[in-house]
Amino acid sequence: xxxxxxxxxxxxxxxxxxxxxxxxxxxxxxxxxxxxxxxxxxxxxxxxxxxxxxxxxxxxxxxxxxxxxxxxxxxxxxxxxxxxxxxxxxxxxxxxxxxxxxxxxxxxxxxxxxxxxxxxxxxxxxxxxxxxxxxxxxxxxxxxxxxxxxxxxxxxxxxxxxxxxxxxxxxxxxxxxxxxxxxxxxxxxxxxxxxxxxxxxxxxxxxxxxxxxxxxxxxxxxxxxxxxxxxxxxxxxxxxxxxxxxxxxxxxxxxxxxxxxxxxxxxxxxxxxxxxxxxxxxxxxxx
Amino acid sequence: xxxxxxxxxxxxxxxxxxxxxxxxxxxxxxxxxxxxxxxxxxxxxxxxxxxxxxxxxxxxxxxxxxxxxxxxxxxxxxxxxxxxxxxxxxxxxxxxxxxxxxxxxxxxxxxxxxxxxxxxxxxxxxxxxxxxxxxxxxxxxxxxxxxxxxxxxxxxxxxxxxxxxxxxxxxxxxxxxxxxxxxxxxxxxxxxxxxxxxxxxxxxxxxxxxxxxxxxxxxxxxxxxxxxxxxxxxxxxxxxxxxxxxxxxxxxxxxxxxxxxxxxxxxxxxxxxxxxxxxxxxxxxxxxxxxxxxxxxxxxxxxxxxxxxxxxxxxxxxxxxxxxxxxxxxxxxx
Amino acid sequence: xxxxxxxxxxxxxxxxxxxxxxxxxxxxxxxxxxxxxxxxxxxxxxxxxxxxxxxxxxxxxxxxxxxxxxxxxxxxxxxxxxxxxxxxxxxxxxxxxxxxxxxxxxxxxxxxxxxxxxxxxxxxxxxxxxxxxxxxxxxxxxxxxxxxxxxxxxxxxxxxxxxxxxxxxxxxxxxxxxxxxxxxxxxxxxxxxxxxxxxxxxxxxxxxxxxxxxxxxxxxxxxxxxxxxxxxxxxxxxxxxxxxxxxxxxxxxxxxxxxxxxxxxxxxxxxxxxxxxxxxxxxxxxxxxxxxxxxxxxxxxxxxxxxxxxxxxxxxxxxxxxxx
Ligand SMILES: Nc1ncnc2c1ncn2[C@@H]1O[C@H](COP(=O)(O)OP(=O)(O)OP(=O)(O)O)[C@@H](O)[C@H]1O
Ligand SMILES: [Mg+2]
Numbered sequence: 007x008x009x010x011x012x013x014x015x016x017x018x019x020x021x022x023x024x025x026x027x028x029x030x031x032x033x034x035x036x037x038x039x040x041x042x043x044x045x046x047x048x049x050x051x052x053x054x055x056x057x058x059x060x061x062x063x064x065x066x067x068x069x070x071x072x073x074x075x076x077x078x079x080x081x082x083x084x085x086x087x088x089x090x091x092x093x094x095x096x097x098x099x100x101x102x103x104x105x106x107x108x109x110x111x112x113x114x115x116x117x118x119x120x121x122x123x124x125x126x127x128x129x130x131x132x133x134x135x136x137x138x139x140x141x142x143x144x145x146x147x148x149x150x151x152x153x154x155x156x157x158x159x160x161x162x163x164x165x166x167x168x169x170x171x172x173x174x175x176x177x178x179x180x181x182x183x184x185x186x187x188x189x190x191x192x193x194x195x196x197x198x199x200x201x202x203x204x205x206x207x208x209x210x211x212x213x214x215x216x217x218x219x220x221x222x223x224x225x226x227x228x229x230x231x232x233x234x235x236x237x238x239x240x241x242x243x244x245x246x247x248x249x250x251x252x253x254x255x256x257x258x259x260x261x262x263x264x265x266x267x268x269x270x271x272x273x274x275x276x277x278x279x280x281x282x283x284x285x286x287x288x289x290x291x292x293x
Numbered sequence: 294x295x296x297x298x299x300x301x302x303x304x305x306x307x308x309x310x311x312x313x314x315x316x317x318x319x320x321x322x323x324x325x326x327x328x329x330x331x332x333x334x335x336x337x338x339x340x341x342x343x344x345x346x347x348x349x350x351x352x353x354x355x356x357x358x359x360x361x362x363x364x365x366x367x368x369x370x371x372x373x374x375x376x377x378x379x380x381x382x383x384x385x386x387x388x389x390x391x392x393x394x395x396x397x398x399x400x401x402x403x404x405x406x407x408x409x410x411x412x413x414x415x416x417x418x419x420x421x422x423x424x425x426x427x428x429x430x431x432x433x434x435x436x437x438x439x440x441x442x443x444x445x446x447x448x449x450x451x452x453x454x455x456x457x458x459x460x461x462x463x464x465x466x467x468x469x470x471x472x473x474x475x476x477x478x479x480x481x482x483x484x485x486x487x488x489x490x491x492x493x494x495x496x497x498x499x500x501x502x503x504x505x506x507x508x509x510x511x512x513x514x515x516x517x518x519x520x521x522x523x524x525x526x527x528x529x530x531x532x533x534x535x536x537x538x539x540x541x542x543x544x545x546x547x548x549x550x551x552x553x554x555x556x557x558x559x560x561x562x563x564x565x566x567x568x569x570x571x572x573x574x575x576x577x578x579x580x581x582x583x584x585x586x587x588x589x590x591x592x593x594x595x596x597x598x599x600x601x602x603x604x605x606x607x608x609x610x611x612x613x614x615x616x617x618x619x620x621x622x623x624x625x626x627x
Numbered sequence: 628x629x630x631x632x633x634x635x636x637x638x639x640x641x642x643x644x645x646x647x648x649x650x651x652x653x654x655x656x657x658x659x660x661x662x663x664x665x666x667x668x669x670x671x672x673x674x675x676x677x678x679x680x681x682x683x684x685x686x687x688x689x690x691x692x693x694x695x696x697x698x699x700x701x702x703x704x705x706x707x708x709x710x711x712x713x714x715x716x717x718x719x720x721x722x723x724x725x726x727x728x729x730x731x732x733x734x735x736x737x738x739x740x741x742x743x744x745x746x747x748x749x750x751x752x753x754x755x756x757x758x759x760x761x762x763x764x765x766x767x768x769x770x771x772x773x774x775x776x777x778x779x780x781x782x783x784x785x786x787x788x789x790x791x792x793x794x795x796x797x798x799x800x801x802x803x804x805x806x807x808x809x810x811x812x813x814x815x816x817x818x819x820x821x822x823x824x825x826x827x828x829x830x831x832x833x834x835x836x837x838x839x840x841x842x843x844x845x846x847x848x849x850x851x852x853x854x855x856x857x858x859x860x861x862x863x864x865x866x867x868x869x870x871x872x873x874x875x876x877x878x879x880x881x882x883x884x885x886x887x888x889x890x891x892x893x894x895x896x897x898x899x900x901x902x903x904x905x906x907x908x909x910x911x912x913x914x915x916x917x918x919x920x921x922x923x924x925x926x927x928x929x930x931x932x933x934x935x936x937x938x939x940x941x942x943x944x945x946x947x948x949x950x951x
Binding site (some may be wrong): 313344347349351352373377379381382385386388390393394395396397398399400404407408411412443444456459569 | 858
Binding site (some may be wrong): 133140146149229269280 | 644645649652653656659660661665769771772773774775776777778781782783785788789798883886887888889890891893894897898904908909912915917920921923924927928931932943
C-alpha cells in the first residue's frame with residue numbers, strides 16, 4: 007500500500023462555478039429571505055395574523071393596510087404568510103434533524119457492520135418505507151395533542167428511511183476504503199473510525215439528503231396543518247391554504263398565495279440541494 | 294497477396310475533444326481483403342480513429358477535419374441516413390468489452406437479426422435461419438436454443454463470438470475490431486483470433502485490427518501502422534517491420550516485447566521510458582522527449598511521413614542517421 | 628413463466644417479516660394512544676362504573692400479560708379481525724373495505740399516469756439534454772416536485788372546474804344521475820381526472836428526473852454504440868435499446884414510492900371529497916377511533932406490499948437478468 011492511498015479523499019469543493027449559476031444564487035437568496043422572514047416576523051408584519059383587522063374578503067392590492075388581502079374573518083393574509091413561515095420552517099427543520107439522526111444512525115450501523123445487524127436494520131427501514139407516510143404521521147398524531155414538537159417527531163419518524171438508505175450505501179462503500187483499512191490496522195476504536203474517518207467523508211451525501219428532508223418536512227407539515235391536524239393556535243402556510251378552501255371557487259387567492267410561498271421555499275431548497283449534489287459529489291457527473 | 298483496391302481511405306483525418314486534438318491528421322488506406330493492424334500506446338487515439346470512421350464518436354468528440362473515403366463517399370460528411378446504410382452493411386465494428394457491448398435485456402438472436410433486418414428485406418423465417426447459420430459459423434453450439442438466450446447466459450469469449458456473428462451478418466467489406474481480445478483469457482484470445490482470421494479469408498473481408506498484441510500482429514496482419522500521440526509514426530508491411538523497423542518508437546516497441554514468445558502475448562507496450570502524456574503540448578516530433586536519438590532538428594516541426602521503400606513509410610528526421618549508426622554497430626534489432 | 632412465479636413467491640415470503648413488523652408497530656402505537664377499547668365502549672354507552680369496566684377489560688383480555696396481548700393481536704390481525712369501530716359500530720374490516728377500493732383506484736391511476744408521463748417527459752429531457760427544452764422541462768419538473776399535492780389539487784379546481792368548468796370539483800360520481808354501463812364508466816373517469824393529476828404531479832416530476840438520469844446513463848453504454856454500428860434507426864435505438872434499459876431503474880425506484888403515493892392519496896381525497904380512506908381517516912382521528920386508524924395503517928400497508936409484488940413482476944419482465 008502506498009502512502010498516496012492512505013490520504014483521506016477529502017473532496018475538493020468547486021464552489022465558484024456553481025456560485026455563478028443565477029438560479030442557484032436566486033434560490034439561496036429566496037431561502038435566506040424566508041428564514042429572515044421567520045426570524046423577524048414580528049417586525050415585518052406587526053399585526054397579529056389571528057386578529058380581525060380589516061374588512062373580510064379584501065383582494066390583494068385592494069387595500070394598502072392589508073396588501074395581500076383578508077380572509078372571511080378579516081384576518082390579514084400578509085401577516086399570516088409572514089408568521090406562518092415560522093411554524094412551517096420550525097417543523098420542517100426539526101423534523102429533518104430528527105429524521106437525519108435516526109436515518110444516519112440506522113444506515114451507518116447497518117452499512118458499517120453489515121451481517122445480521124444490517125439485515126435487521128434494512129428490514130426496519132423497509133417496514134417504515136412500506137407504511138404510507140401520511141397515514142403513519144396521522145396515526146402518530148393520534149397519540150397526543152397537536153403541538154409543533156409532536157408533529158416534528160411524527161414527520162421525522164415517517165421520513166427517515168430515505169436517509170438510512172443513503173447513509174447505508176455510503177458507509178458500506180467507505181468501509182472498504184483504504185484510509186479506513188489503514189485506521190483499522192492501526193487499531194483505532196470502532197467509534198473513532200465511524201465518527202472521525204467515515205462520517206466526515208459521508209457528510210456531503212448526507213447534507214444533500216438533509217436538504218431533501220427539509221423540503222419533505224415542509225411539504226408534510228403543510229399537509230398536516232392543511233388537514234387541520236396542527237396546533238389550532240398557530241398559523242402555518244398549510245392551515246392558511248386549508249382555511250381558504252371553503253371559498254376556493256371565488257376567493258382563490260386565499261389558498262393560492264400561501265401555497266405559492268410554500269412552493270417557492272421548497273423549490274429554492276430543491277435547487278440548492280440539486281447544486282449541492284454537483285458541488286459536493288464528484289462522482290455524479292450526470293446533468 | 295491481396296488486390297490493390299482500397300476499401301477505405303483516411304485522408305488527413307483529425308479528431309478531437311473541444312480544446313484537445315487527439316488524432317492529429319492520419320492517412321491510412323486499407324485494401325480489399327487486407328488485414329491491417331493499428332498499434333500504439335494506450336491513449337494515443339486508436340479507438341477514436343476507429344470510431345470516427347463510422348462517426349460513432351463518444352459525446353463531445355468530433356471530426357475536425359479530413360476525409361473518410363469509402364466507396365467513393367466521404368463518410369465524414371455523408372448525411373446520416375446514407376451513413377446508416379453503410380454501418381453494419383459495408384463496414385462493421387467490434388468493440389473491446391464483450392461484457393458491455395451487447396444489450397443485456399434483449400436475446401442475442403434478436404440483436405443479430407436487427408443487423409440483418411436493418412439492411413435486407415427478408416422474411417422473418419429467413420432472418421431466423423440466417424441468425425442460426427451465423428451463430429453456427431462463429432462456433433456456438435446449439436445455435437437454435439442459444440439464439441433465444443440473453444447476454445448474461447454467455448461467457449466473455451462466447452459473447453465476443455456473438456459480436457463477431459453480428460458484425461459479419463451482412464458480409465461487410467471491412468471489419469473494424471477495436472482490441473477484440475483484450476478482455477478475454479489468453480486461451481480464448483487465440484481461439485477468437487483464429488476465428489477472425491478464418492472468417493476474413495472465407496468472406497474476403499478486409500480488417501482493421503486495433504491491438505496491443507504484437508504477437509498477433511506478426512502472425513496475422515499483412516501490414517502494420519504504428520500510432521504515436523495521434524499521428525502515424527511508421528507504416529510497413531509485416532516482414533520488414535519485424536526485421537528492421539525504422540522509427541525509434543517502433544524499435545522500442547519491438548525491443549520491449551521481443552523477449553516474450555511472439556505468440557499471443559499481452560505486452561501493453563509500456564516498457565519504453567516515459568509516457569505519451571509527457572510529450573503532450575510539445576512542438577516538433579512528439580516522441581523526441583523519450584527518443585534516445587533525438588537531436589535539435591526533431592524539436593522544430595512534426596516530421597512528415599516519408600517513404601523508406603515502396604509501401605513502407607516512417608516519420609523520423611533521423612531515420613537515415615539512426616540506420617547508419619545501427620548498421621555500423623552491426624546491430625540490427627531483431 | 629415458472630421463473631416469474633418463483634420471483635413473486637419470493638417477494639411474498641419476504642413480505643411476511645415486514646408485515647409482522649408493521650403489526651408490532653401498530654400494536655405499540657395502540658398502547659401509546661390514550662384510552663383503550665373499553666374506554667371507547669364506555670364512552671359510547673354513556674357511563675359505566677369502574678367495576679364493569681374492570682370486568683370488561685378482563686373479558687377483552689386487556690389485563691393480560693403484554694406478550695399474551697400481542698399474541699392475541701397478531702392472531703386477530705391475521706384472521707382479519709381488526710376489532711370494532713366505535714364510530715360506526717361495525718367491524719373495522721367492513722368499514723375499511725367499503726372505502727379501500729376507491730383509494731386504490733385513485734392511487735393506481737395516479738401511479739400509472741405519473742409513470743407514463745414522467746417517463747415520456749424524462750425521455751424528452753434526455754434527448755434534448757443541455758438544450759432549452761431540457762432546461763424548460765427540468766425547471767418545470769422541479770416546480771411540480773416542490774408543490775404540495777393538495778395545493779396543486781386546489782389550483783386545478785380553480786382553473787379546470789371553477790373557471791373552465793371542464794371537470795367536476797369533487798366526488799367520485801355524479802350524484803343522483805343513476806347512470807349505467809358506458810355512461811357510468813365515463814362519469815367515474817370524468818371525476819377521476821383532477822384528483823389523479825393532483826396526486827400524480829409530484830411523482831411525475833420524480834420519475835421524469837429519474838428517467839432523464841437513467842437514459843443519459845444508458846445512452847453512454849457500449850451497447851448503444853453497437854446498435855448504432857449496425858445501422859439501426861436512431862428512434863429504434865432510443866426505444867428498444869435506450870428506454871427499454873432505462874425503465875429498469877425507474878420502475879424499481881417507483882416501487883419504493885408506493886407508500887408515499889398512498890399517503891398522498893389520503894390528503895388529495897380530502898380536497899376532492901373522494902369517498903376513500905382519506906375521509907375515513909380524518910373522522911376516525913376526530914372520534915379517537917383508534918382501531919380504525921390502525922386498521923387503515925395495516926390494510927394500506929398490505930396494499931402497498933401487494934402492489935410491490937406487481938412491480939417486481941414488471942421488473943422481472945423488463946430485466947432478464949433477474950429471471951435466472
Ligand atoms: N472528454 C475528453 N476530453 C479530452 N480528451 C479526452 C476526453 N476523453 C478522452 N480523451 C482523451 O482521448 C484519448 C482517447 O484515445 P483512445 O480512446 O482513442 O485511445 P486508445 O489508443 O484507444 O487507447 P487504449 O489502448 O487504452 O484503448 C485519450 O488520450 C484521452 O485522454
Ligand atoms: Mg481504445
